[in-house]
Amino acid sequence: MTTSLTWTCNSCVPCVGCGIDSEHIDRFVQWENSKPDFLPFVFTKSEKSYCKKLSIPAVGLCAAFCTKEALRKALHNPYNFTDCEFFYSDDPKKCRFNISEDLAALFPDLSYTVKILSPVVLHKKSRGNGNVDTKAGWIKNHVTAIVHAFETL
């Protein structure tokens, strides 16, 4: 069995970059109960405290990390990950994406969209099951972020 995903990007302005990143949620469980100073060069304090309140904090951390990585790929440039914040919600309309003034100033003519392919079938009881990396099961315990960078006219 194979898993196929299709997404579209309709825009009247030029898309100058697209980045995608996908990570296994379980890799972020190790930081769910860490002291607040973990990975200070990756997550902001706001992101960490926000994720802490989610029913599964690792999902929020994973989504934020994937978004930052996807943005790096879309920009074709390294930047400080704390200059980009992502606040995950199960409701896609409630996800929030911020970039700092410093980062915006580096790329003044760009705007961004973020799409999260979230593990809608993930339940707490399925966490820790390392035997899901089949093609069909892979998506279940992963978060995938797609970032498009558009040229603003």
Next chain:
Amino acid sequence: MAEIDQKINDDIKGLVYEFFADECDTTIAKLTDSTNIIEELEGDSLMLLSLLEIVRKKYSLKIELKTLGKHLMKKPAKTIGDVVTLTLKIVKHGDNIVNLDM
């Protein structure tokens, strides 16, 4: 700039080997300086950041990810040996790593 003596050098090399052995479900004995992290160990950027977090805490480092990213664009860390060298440079030079003539 921090001084790197032989003990720190050995400690960092041991830390890197132990980290990848643990993360990649292998043994230190199976790793060499020429082991390719992506092709042989299926490593990725998150793994490198996790290692950086361990090093940051152990040596009280402050380094910006942008700085590290710029350095990696000039000098990619593909093997265990590359990561050991990179880690030593991070500990020794911190954010000045980007100004080094590689």
